[in-house]
Amino acid sequence: MLRTSRRGPGHIEAALTLVGCGSVGPLGHNGPVTGPVTHDRSEALFARAAAVTPGGVNSPVRAFRAVGGTPRFIRSASGARLTDVDGLEYVDLVGSWGPMLLGHAHPGVMAAVQEALARGTSYGAPTEAEVDLAEEIVGRTPVEQVRLVSSGTEATMSAVRLARGFTGRDLVVKFAGCYHGHVDALLASAGSGLTTLAVPGTPGVPETATALTRVLPYHDRDAVTALFADEGDRIACLITEAAPGNMGVIAPDPGFNRFLAATCADAGALFVSDEVMTGFRASRRGQWGLDGALEGWSPDLMTFGKVMGGGFPAAAFGGRADVMQMLSPVGPVYQAGTLSGNPIAATAGLATLRLATDDVYARITEVGDAIKDAADKALSDAGVPHTVSSAGTMFSVFFAGGPVRDVDDAQRQDTTAYAAFFHAMLERGVYLPPSAYEAWFVSSAHDDAAVETILAALPAAAAAAREAARG
């Protein structure tokens, strides 16, 4: 077996339960055992992975670079828990970055998927599951029509193209710190000279790809008003996360999204609300259920992903019927996908949404509140500057004093303190996002024992954060 010298900090992990995996367990044992804790299998896999995949991972944050150490390779997951290839079990607060609203391997979702699998995996022709899923999405949100795609990136890319095709205009407006997938035109940050001029956020995106993108500070109404006064007749759309979740979770000020929708409407631009993360998560009807539904406005276009795919690669964009009718094959704006509306993914998403009852959201609220309160108390007791921030049932903990209202505030975080906190939690059997800039995702499968594991780990993790804190 390949070995590397990389080890996570500390070895308190002996306190963890080692779980066997039944009769063919890679550890060669059944049931809980105690003994020295190792990460040999994760380390060996990471070394193999790094030889054949850049950084050893297929999406960057998974590599633990922001917190150090070796990523855990996961073998299985059930309910609120992950089991890694070394047989260590963790209470999961990542939830596949949002999709696992019902927890892992929910019996209802698994049964639906197994039934669908027996009928084949992809046909490249329409299916009933796609119609059912589209109807479910239309039933919960203000969109009149929806098209299924395979990732959130595809959804936002397609929504921007559609907005440009519909309006015949070319400019796209976004906010600094909002992430909409790795679409070239949206991988831009504000340039230092002119605050709104977008410069590519990564090599590989040419300046011409972001030349038509404008980036504004989140929550800055004056900047929005000024830009629309200046260039409003060129703006195809303004896209925003319905509630930012990719710089940590920030709730939009009351009325902020309504203001954006109205500003777009006045200028003849489209308002695109990205609910890839918040959709069917922040509330049953997403962030829109917390503002637009109550205030009486709707986005022109919306994007969805994560929960609506039930853990499979499925996403969607939708909106006003007159705008959606611009899409091929009815309209001239081209958009397509070999695996779009894949029957297994559509089945998993549909089962997830149908099982996401009010009880599910009530449980997620209850679990989230317990974790937020305990994290707040533990960090306060330890004297670690922090801000607990939520949007509906979504939340994160910033390792910086508040208020946190935009990306500049979020970047005041003490990421060194977070790294220590993260590892202390991991050693105590809690899997947090390996970056300070991410939401903590709970599920309705987080039972009392899972919550207890998290609460029990917090005081020592807060102390570790204090120890590591800057200054």
Ligand code: PMP
């Ligand atoms: N939009 C938002 C708001 C997201 O949070 C994400 C993913 N985190 C995306 C778009 C991109 O989705 P995907 O990773 O499926 O391409």
